[in-house]
Every structure is written in structure tokens, then in C-alpha cells.
Amino acid sequence: MAHIQPILAALRRHKAGTVLIALQIALTLAIVCNALFIIQQRVSKLMRPTGLIESDILAVENRWVGVTGEVGAARTRGDLLMLRGLPGVVDASFSNSYPLRGGGMSLGVNKDPDAKKPIAQTTIYFSDEHSINAMGLKLAAGRNFLPQEIRWMAPNAFEAPAQVVVSRALADKVYPGGAALGKPIYLSAGSAGSKPSTIIGIVERLQVPWSGTWASNFMENAVMVPFQMSGATGSYIVRAKPGSLADLVKTVRAQLIETNRMRVIPEKNGIRTFAQVREHAYQSDRGMALLMGVICVVLLAITAAGIVGLTSFWVGERRKQIGVRRALGATRHDILSYFLTENLLIGAGGVAVGALLAVGLNLWMVSQFEMSRFPLTYVAVGVVALLALGQAAVLAPALRAARVSPVEATRSV
Amino acid sequence: MFGYYFGLGLRSLRRNPALTALMVMAIGFGVAASMTTYSIFRATSNNPIPQKSDELYAVQVANWKPADLSKGEPPDALSYTDAVALMRAHKARRQTALYPVGPSVIPEDASRLPIRESTYAWYGDAFAMFDIPFRYGGAWTAAQDEAHAPVAVLGKSLNDKLFNGANSVGREINLDGHNYRVTGVIDDWNPQPVFFDATNTGGFGEPVGLFIPFTRAVEQQMETIGNENCNADPGQGFDGLLRSECVWIGYWAELPTIAEATSYRQFLHGYAAEQQRAGRFTWAPNVRLRNVTDWLDFQKVVPPESKISLLVSLGFLLICLVNTVGLLLAKFMRRAPEIGVRRALGASRGAIYTQFLIEAGAVGLAGGLLGLVLTGFGVLGIGLVFAPDIARLATLDVSLVALTLLVAILATVLAAFYPTWRAAQVQPAWQLKSN
Numbered sequence: 001m002a003h004i005q006p007i008l009a010a011l012r013r014h015k016a017g018t019v020l021i022a023l024q025i026a027l028t029l030a031i032v033c034n035a036l037f038i039i040q041q042r043v044s045k046l047m048r049p050t051g052l053i054e055s056d057i058l059a060v061e062n063r064w065v066g067v068t069g070e071v072g073a074a075r076t077r078g079d080l081l082m083l084r085g086l087p088g089v090v091d092a093s094f095s096n097s098y099p100l101r102g103g104g105m106s107l108g109v110n111k112d113p114d115a116k117k118p119i120a121q122t123t124i125y126f127s128d129e130h131s132i133n134a135m136g137l138k139l140a141a142g143r144n145f146l147p148q149e150i151r152w153m154a155p156n157a158f159e160a161p162a163q164v165v166v167s168r169a170l171a172d173k174v175y176p177g178g179a180a181l182g183k184p185i186y187l188s189a190g191s192a193g194s195k196p197s198t199i200i201g202i203v204e205r206l207q208v209p210w211s212g213t214w215a216s217n218f219m220e221n222a223v224m225v226p227f228q229m230s231g232a233t234g235s236y237i238v239r240a241k242p243g244s245l246a247d248l249v250k251t252v253r254a255q256l257i258e259t260n261r262m263r264v265i266p267e268k269n270g271i272r273t274f275a276q277v278r279e280h281a282y283q284s285d286r287g288m289a290l291l292m293g294v295i296c297v298v299l300l301a302i303t304a305a306g307i308v309g310l311t312s313f314w315v316g317e318r319r320k321q322i323g324v325r326r327a328l329g330a331t332r333h334d335i336l337s338y339f340l341t342e343n344l345l346i347g348a349g350g351v352a353v354g355a356l357l358a359v360g361l362n363l364w365m366v367s368q369f370e371m372s373r374f375p376l377t378y379v380a381v382g383v384v385a386l387l388a389l390g391q392a393a394v395l396a397p398a399l400r401a402a403r404v405s406p407v408e409a410t411r412s413v
Numbered sequence: 414m415f416g417y418y419f420g421l422g423l424r425s426l427r428r429n430p431a432l433t434a435l436m437v438m439a440i441g442f443g444v445a446a447s448m449t450t451y452s453i454f455r456a457t458s459n460n461p462i463p464q465k466s467d468e469l470y471a472v473q474v475a476n477w478k479p480a481d482l483s484k485g486e487p488p489d490a491l492s493y494t495d496a497v498a499l500m501r502a503h504k505a506r507r508q509t510a511l512y513p514v515g516p517s518v519i520p521e522d523a524s525r526l527p528i529r530e531s532t533y534a535w536y537g538d539a540f541a542m543f544d545i546p547f548r549y550g551g552a553w554t555a556a557q558d559e560a561h562a563p564v565a566v567l568g569k570s571l572n573d574k575l576f577n578g579a580n581s582v583g584r585e586i587n588l589d590g591h592n593y594r595v596t597g598v599i600d601d602w603n604p605q606p607v608f609f610d611a612t613n614t615g616g617f618g619e620p621v622g623l624f625i626p627f628t629r630a631v632e633q634q635m636e637t638i639g640n641e642n643c644n645a646d647p648g649q650g651f652d653g654l655l656r657s658e659c660v661w662i663g664y665w666a667e668l669p670t671i672a673e674a675t676s677y678r679q680f681l682h683g684y685a686a687e688q689q690r691a692g693r694f695t696w697a698p699n700v701r702l703r704n705v706t707d708w709l710d711f712q713k714v715v716p717p718e719s720k721i722s723l724l725v726s727l728g729f730l731l732i733c734l735v736n737t738v739g740l741l742l743a744k745f746m747r748r749a750p751e752i753g754v755r756r757a758l759g760a761s762r763g764a765i766y767t768q769f770l771i772e773a774g775a776v777g778l779a780g781g782l783l784g785l786v787l788t789g790f791g792v793l794g795i796g797l798v799f800a801p802d803i804a805r806l807a808t809l810d811v812s813l814v815a816l817t818l819l820v821a822i823l824a825t826v827l828a829a830f831y832p833t834w835r836a837a838q839v840q841p842a843w844q845l846k847s848n
Binding site: 016017020021023030031034038063065068154257262264266284287288291292295298299302305310312316317365368370 | 732
């Protein structure tokens, strides 16, 4: 390590350039730290599993034309029979919604019927005895619904059922310690005196239909109720045998229309594989991560290029001084380490300011947007990365400086 | 003189191609990132109906107890009870209650499959309120609203699908097995953000294809396909919903003058007070009247992604500019001897300023052109970042092209001020002596 004193003295003669490089490093650190944090947040969000066997599942949005109530229910049952009978289909079920769909029903859950505030928020999935198998959920404890427990009803006639199957997250939230099986819960739509529902089964994992931030505190709280919706609308969840999803996607629309043509399955997004459902739900998260990634890469490249540019200029400007130093006995290594140390000093100043800026920017974003504070490891990693980047960027010009011959000292220009 | 300096600038830029390329790229990338994200921000924060945005007001009435409200704000929508009471009072110049419905259109030709179009149930006044242009015919009348008449107004694309774009006024369409007579066909109309129903659309979406009277939709027991929020069990069936305090109806009033808005606000307050006296509300009147821009703000239609990416991009541009200041400084100071000679031969400081600012301007122009190309790619690729409904709103139009070039040149010239000032400070005597 070269002596710091003469380097500082030299830097004082290049105040503008020094400040500019330090400022650039500081701003880059502030932005890169926050961008990386955004990437991490978004990526971890879109990696969350739903609990379904996603690779084999197909979702169909159906709406009967001009029928309501029991007529719709009869047609829906006909569809389910047809779908379950198709070659290449493991099972099919019908529901008001499914994970990542984007629209559904949510209620508060209590274990005391008189409690003022619910213990947790949950989504409600209308289900039958096929639902667990059709979604490929893992039944962790208890049992599935029995066929005789299933009731058909209008969606807005919802009342608490006698039996429910809940997700493990919700079971643990309401009954901590894993003793939820067989216990009652109360589903309330704000009305007092609701009836208890017994937990007959617990599924390992089942996500809510929403992917937005507002649902993030009850992401895996789901209650499956033994109801099927009569009426005009609903979604089919079809589980294909491994490898036959692609064929099913092509034929299922025609099969459904052949069964009954007085229906609307939207052209756009009416039939989606679960991969498409997932892609659609997390599109803006993936996009944001991508955009931040591109900005980070370009930003680091431009900052590195800027350091190369300015240092090259300094080396060019000081060729004569370097020649004098070399003539007076400085080794190539001395010259190299002079420029590396100089850059390290500027970089240290830059990252010191940058770390403050990064934290400030994060705090400001927390206050403006629905974001959380980042762990300081981001700043630490960013600091190390930028110092390393600075050293790497300065290496080429510094090596050029080290190659300056002592003879330069004697040349006039 | 401009031409001469411009030529000098170009020659100087050619002398260090790597440095010049670096500056041009920094500016190009910085400007392109900012402009691409700005194009999305501009589209999402757009005023969809500028000529009337402060004459149209969204109405909110708190029909829930304060504990059920979020941050003390009344619900986003009205209950059926309140919507009908306000329609009946008829206190605004024009007003409409509205909600999205999902009927299917059954084509006459039995070989064709039913069609589903985005459909709204509202009052005939809404067409005039929202300045909706008609291609054929017009809105249905207030008398038809009153009579729950089976009438409809078609969107352009549905009219194309059903009647091949011909004038269909007076003809009938079949909705869920019932005939509706067409009173009008509208022209292209798709305000973005969708201010009249930001609550259910999230602000962006496809054009509406079909309109039917609110009164008819309720009579047919058509349920909303939008949000229906309840603070208590609504009871059984559609009639239960109509009697409940569930909120699912949007409400707009047209109040062209401040005086009318003030008196409408007083009317709303009075209405809530009356409900309180009648014992339906057990809390003080809590009502809101928000114009279009306030309503869009309140509904937070600008996605946070759009704001964050614009901010990060502006930070990126700032860093690119700091970078450019450094590189220009290096470039200009390297030419100190040349400046010394020029000053010694009689060039004023002003002349040095002009020369170097023009040179910086040339860099800015080149950066701007690169930025323009990259912005073009950025706008094309914006679909990778934002949902299709939002991404398609970003366009590279004349104003964005002009803004891109302007920002690039302005930013570069701004960045050049300090290096130029330094260049102009060069002491000719010192330079000549040291050489």
C-alpha cells in the first residue's frame, strides 16, 4: 500500500474529478442497493408455491347463457362428468376461484363466535370431494369431503358449513401448536351468531387467489367449503395426466362446446394452463425485477467506464510526473499501487456517502410505496461490489501508468 | 460562427472516439430509460376527460359504521338504497348510477356462439355526461330509464360483429334470451384510465362494448361482475342484496359550476343527516364529492411500479450526467494548451464558452438520437415489464420524440457548464509558458 499522504495531496489538486467520481459511486451505490432489494422482493414473491401440482393443471372460465340457479347447476354437473371422463384427465372440479386467479371471496375467521375482531383473514374456495385431487393438494391430516356432504347453493347464499378443510397456515394461525383437526372455527361475513364449522381435514398448502401486496398477510390462509355454486358462472380446474396437458389445452374448448354450446368461455384467458395463470398473476413483478436488473447492469457498466475514462485522463496528464518518480527509483509496482490506492480512497469516500443515500432512499420509498426496509447486508454487499468494481476499472489505466518509462521525465511534452 | 464551432466540435469528438462513444452511450441509455418509463407514467397519470374533469364528481356516502371504514373514508361505492335515493332526488344537472354486468349476446345466426362483451348498466344521462360520441342514433331517454325499457347502446366493435357495422338503430339484439332494441351505436370511446369505474377495472382495460339501462338490469336481477363489499350478511338472493348495506354501485354527478358542486355537497350532507335522523345511520354524516382527477388519485390508478421505475430511471439519468460531467472535464482540460493558444490569439472567454457548449450540444444530439432509438426499443419491449392493458398505452409519439431530444441536449449542455467554465478559466500565459 502506497503512502496515503502524497495521494491526498495530489487529489486536492484534482478536486473536481475526485468529487465527480465519488459522487458517481455514491449515487450508483444508492440506486443499485435499492434496485437489488426490489429484485429480491419481487423474485421471492413470484417464487411462492401455490400448493397445486402446477405443471398438470388447466383452468377454464365458464359462463352459462341465460340460465340461473338449478338449471346452471345441472349443466355444470354435466360438464364435470364429461371432463372427468376425458382420456388424459386425472380429475376435475368446479369452484368460485383458484390460486392466482385474481378474484375471489374472503372472510374473517374466529374460534370464538362472540369475538369482535377476526383472528385471521381467509379466502373461501367452493369445493367438492374431487377438489383436493383435481388441484393435486397434499392432505396433511384428517380426511377429504364425502360426496353426501356436498351442497349446491347460490353463491350469495353463503352460510357457514358444518365441515371445512383448511390450509395448514390457517390451522396453525387459529390453533397454534398443531391441534386444529376436529376443532371448530367460525366464518363470519360480519354477522354475529354464526354457526361453527368443524375442521375435518388440513391441506399442506393452498394459496389465496390474489397476488397483490394487500393479501400478503394471509397469502396461505384458505378454507375449502363443501359447497358447489349453482348459477351461471364459475371456474373448472382440470388436472391432466403427466404429459397430456398440451393435448388437453387444444381440445377442451371444443369438448365443452359440444356438451353444451349456450355458454361463453372468453377467447382471451378463458382457458389457461396454470403456467399461464402464474405468468399473468406475476407479470408486473417479473417485469419490475427485469427492469431493475437491466438498469443495475447498465449503471455499473457506465460507472466503471466513467472511472476508466477519468483515470486514463489523469494518467495521461501525469505521465511526466510518473516518469520523474520512476527515474527517482519508484518501481512499477509503486506506480500501480499509487493509482489503485488513489481509487480506493475516492471509492471509500463515495461509498460512505452512498451508503447514507441508499438507506435514505429506501426509507423514502418505504414511506411512499408499500415496501419494507432493506437489511443492511444489501448496503454491505453493495459497498464491497462497488469498491471491487472501482479497483477493476482502474486496473487498465494503472497498468498503463506503470509502464511509463523513466525517460518520460526528460521529455518536455 | 456556429457552423465553424460545430465543425471544430465534431473534429474534437473524432479525436477520442472511445471517450466520445462512452459519453454518447451514457446519455443515450440514461435518456432512453427515463423516457421509456416516463411514457408509461404519462399514460397512467393521464387525465382521461380533460374538458370535463372538474365538472364530473364521484359520490361517496358512508353507510357503514366508522369502525368498518378504512381510514375514515366512506366506501368506494354506494349501496342500492343510497344510489336509488340520490337518483330520485335528481339534484345534479345530470347523474348516473352504474355497475358492470355480464350478460351474453346471442347472435341471430344460430350457428354462431354466444358473445360476451364488457357491459355497463347505467342511466341515459351518462352518455352526455361522459361526452361519449355517437356514430348512429343516440342515448335512450329518461322515460325509458323510468320504464325499465329493454333498450341498448352498442359499442362499435359489437355493432361490427352483429350488424357488420351497419346502422343498427331500431333493430333488436338478444341478451340472455331477452330482446333489447338498439337506440344508438357509439364511436370509438375508451378513456384511459377508466375513470368512471376505476374501482372495478383498476383503471385500465378494454373498451366497453354494450350499455343497458340500470333500471332494466336491476329488474332482470343482473348481478354485478365487479366488487361487492359487505360489512354484514346480505341475506338471501338478489332482493336481499338490494335491501342490504353491501356496496357495489358507482355514482357520478355532473356539476358544471363551483356553486352547483357546493350545493350538491350540502345536499349529500343533508341526505346523510336525514338517514341519521331516520335511524338508518347511527353516525354523523360522512360524505365525499371528488372530481375526476381527485378520484383517480384516491383510487391510486397509477401503479406504484410506474412511479418506482420512473424514479429509478431518473436517478440513472442523473448518474449518467455526473459521468458526462467527468468525461467532458477530462476531454476539455486535455485541450488546455489549445485553449491557451486560442486565448492568446485573441479569442474571448465568451468565444471559448460558445465553442465548448456547442461541442457538448453535439454530444447531446448524438446521445439524443441514440436515446431515441433505444426509447423505441424500450417502448416496444415495455410489454415485458407492465401488464398488457397498461403497456399498450405507451407510445412513441411526436411529443415523446421531441422531449427525448430536448432532454438529451439540455441535460448534456447543463452537464457541460462546469467543464466549459473550467476551460474558459485556462490562463493563456501559463499554458504557453509550460509548453
